[in-house]
Amino acid sequence: MKEEKKKTTLPRWSDLNLSNEKLIKMYRDMLLIRRFEERAAQEYGKGKIGGFCHLYIGQEATGVGAIAPLREDDFIYTAYRDHGQALARGMDTNGCMAELFGKVTGVSKGMGGSMHFYDLSKGFMGGWGIVGGHPPLAAGSAFATKYQGRDSVTICFMGEASTNQGVFHETLNMAQLWKLPVIFICENNGYGMGTAISRAMAGEELFDKAAGYEMARGAVNGMDVIEMYREMTIAIERARKENLPTFLEARTYRFRGHSMSDPGQYRTKEEIEEYKKRDPIETFGKELVAEGILKQSDIELMDEAIKKEVQEAVEFADASPQPPIEVLYDNIYA
Amino acid sequence: MAVLQIREAINQAIDEEMARDTGVFIMGEEVAQYNGAYKVTQGLWKKYGDKRVIDTPITEAGFAGIGIGAAMTGIGVRPIVEMMTWNFAILAFDQIINHAAKARYMSAGQFKVPIVFRGPNGPAHMLSAQHSQALESMMAHVPGLIVMTPSTPYDAKGMLKSAIRDDNPVIFMESELMYGIKGEVPDEEYLVPIGKGDIKREGTDVTIIAWTKMVAVALKAADELQKEGINVEVIDPRTLRPLDEDLILESIRKTNRCVIVEDSWPYASVGTEIAHRIHTKAFDYLDAPVEKINSADIPMPYAENLEHEALPSPEKVIAAVKKVLYRK
Numbered sequence: 001m002k003e004e005k006k007k008t009t010l011p012r013w014s015d016l017n018l019s020n021e022k023l024i025k026m027y028r029d030m031l032l033i034r035r036f037e038e039r040a041a042q043e044y045g046k047g048k049i050g051g052f053c054h055l056y057i058g059q060e061a062t063g064v065g066a067i068a069p070l071r072e073d074d075f076i077y078t079a080y081r082d083h084g085q086a087l088a089r090g091m092d093t094n095g096c097m098a099e100l101f102g103k104v105t106g107v108s109k110g111m112g113g114s115m116h117f118y119d120l121s122k123g124f125m126g127g128w129g130i131v132g133g134h135p136p137l138a139a140g141s142a143f144a145t146k147y148q149g150r151d152s153v154t155i156c157f158m159g160e161a162s163t164n165q166g167v168f169h170e171t172l173n174m175a176q177l178w179k180l181p182v183i184f185i186c187e188n189n190g191y192g193m194g195t196a197i198s199r200a201m202a203g204e205e206l207f208d209k210a211a212g213y214e215m216a217r218g219a220v221n222g223m224d225v226i227e228m229y230r231e232m233t234i235a236i237e238r239a240r241k242e243n244l245p246t247f248l249e250a251r252t253y254r255f256r257g258h259s260m261s262d263p264g265q266y267r268t269k270e271e272i273e274e275y276k277k278r279d280p281i282e283t284f285g286k287e288l289v290a291e292g293i294l295k296q297s298d299i300e301l302m303d304e305a306i307k308k309e310v311q312e313a314v315e316f317a318d319a320s321p322q323p324p325i326e327v328l329y330d331n332i333y334a
Numbered sequence: 335m336a337v338l339q340i341r342e343a344i345n346q347a348i349d350e351e352m353a354r355d356t357g358v359f360i361m362g363e364e365v366a367q368y369n370g371a372y373k374v375t376q377g378l379w380k381k382y383g384d385k386r387v388i389d390t391p392i393t394e395a396g397f398a399g400i401g402i403g404a405a406m407t408g409i410g411v412r413p414i415v416e417m418m419t420w421n422f423a424i425l426a427f428d429q430i431i432n433h434a435a436k437a438r439y440m441s442a443g444q445f446k447v448p449i450v451f452r453g454p455n456g457p458a459h460m461l462s463a464q465h466s467q468a469l470e471s472m473m474a475h476v477p478g479l480i481v482m483t484p485s486t487p488y489d490a491k492g493m494l495k496s497a498i499r500d501d502n503p504v505i506f507m508e509s510e511l512m513y514g515i516k517g518e519v520p521d522e523e524y525l526v527p528i529g530k531g532d533i534k535r536e537g538t539d540v541t542i543i544a545w546t547k548m549v550a551v552a553l554k555a556a557d558e559l560q561k562e563g564i565n566v567e568v569i570d571p572r573t574l575r576p577l578d579e580d581l582i583l584e585s586i587r588k589t590n591r592c593v594i595v596e597d598s599w600p601y602a603s604v605g606t607e608i609a610h611r612i613h614t615k616a617f618d619y620l621d622a623p624v625e626k627i628n629s630a631d632i633p634m635p636y637a638e639n640l641e642h643e644a645l646p647s648p649e650k651v652i653a654a655v656k657k658v659l660y661r662k
Contacts, residue, residue: 109442140403170396
């Protein structure tokens, strides 16, 4: 899984069977996530959003590149930094914002909040808050589809810090042992909250953790939506056709703090600025313009439309009612 | 009617439900080729094969989570996860409490989690502290879980069949020392509903509430007390969450006195909750405060004499009954 750098007149994604429409959609999804998260930060500052709020800004290419090649009958699991992946899966912008506001019109009707977005109808299985807790659920989803003879795959996002948890290793072991169609996407943004990975992990290469289970593995530039898409296409094929799991380390970076309450004193300004030069949205936007797929004016129009969409989502969320008190005891049992 | 051991009754329940619904499978340590650590799954692997009777690595949190994730997909999969004992299931409490019990609520009803976690619970014999503990109170504490504790072969089979068919996570707690206990089990199909208790012995003077192994202790105490003219009613709630409160309160309104027997620790136990409910909902009917007999509030010791001293016994129950009757 090395990055190939070929000089060619064809765009570098020419091998991927990506239509211009799809490329534009991927760009738009990333931009939507960015604008959504920027507004979420503002609304959090205004006290409209409570609890913890973990922003995806900087990591957009990882989520969009991983989700874009999926089918509708595939399943997605993720951790608590889940807004971006939900939007990439096509979950309703209004419903996502309303969930942050704790409103009954939210994607989890106000019962989950920022960390617990769900949409079973889209195979979006959440949205889980215990670091490293959810990977076995994703393996279980893959187990169930295989058991029922379906060729769906399940993908599982997780942060790099979760790979130090025991149950992560238990899951990789069984996923490989039982040949489960699951793809673990480890979003390595370098920091588990405020602790740099080098201070928390023995060993050099994170993806080598999968080596002990002889699982297909590798690292990918998670700041590059095309590279994400390419590696995911290979992993999805492996899962769907051969029932084999993959561990993919997506090297990425979050531009904001761990959560809204994080002053971020554990990173240097220089480091953050260095990564911002590799902004996944800007770089891909320039590339699309250079390839003649979008014009700069198209991007500006798109940005305006997205800002309007997010503004409307904020207004929708603000105007929506809180859940009625009567639901307090609903849905504890089926 | 056949006379079966509890392990055979549980085996029949699993077998019948697997035959009835191809979405039902069982996974756990040694459940397949070894036929179960306590032989509960005897013959099932031979009958259903690798796909549906699945040996797992020793990795309780991992396979509990895989079961939960499988159940949540909503594509007709109903896992039974065998825990070799509930002592080991403590490793899986994060999966059970943080995922199985909360998925439905946090998603505002989008998910169902049809899964059964089953295995032996409670003190056994001379195993010391890590292998002898009753954990039902910890599980019953959690909204979103159903907790069932059978005491007879009849109940075990009918309750487990209901548990497997239910769309919620069910904690099904058996007893290592009871697997060989025999009892009549009907040949025709039957179900014991979730949340329904049973009167194991009718009586008029005192109500004893007990479940799993403690039912036998209560019944033995009741037989002894009968010789002294004390007529004891023994209630087995069978399901600890949701609790059959009506059955309990009805019995209290009749006998006006109550002793609760459980082999878990006394601090914040299911018995404490039951006593509280009786005190608040049938206070006017009580002629004495509710008494509670538990295992001693200690990690279980190995030495036989100390272990015996730590456990509830018919003698301790008899003394408690006499106390609520103000008799010597």
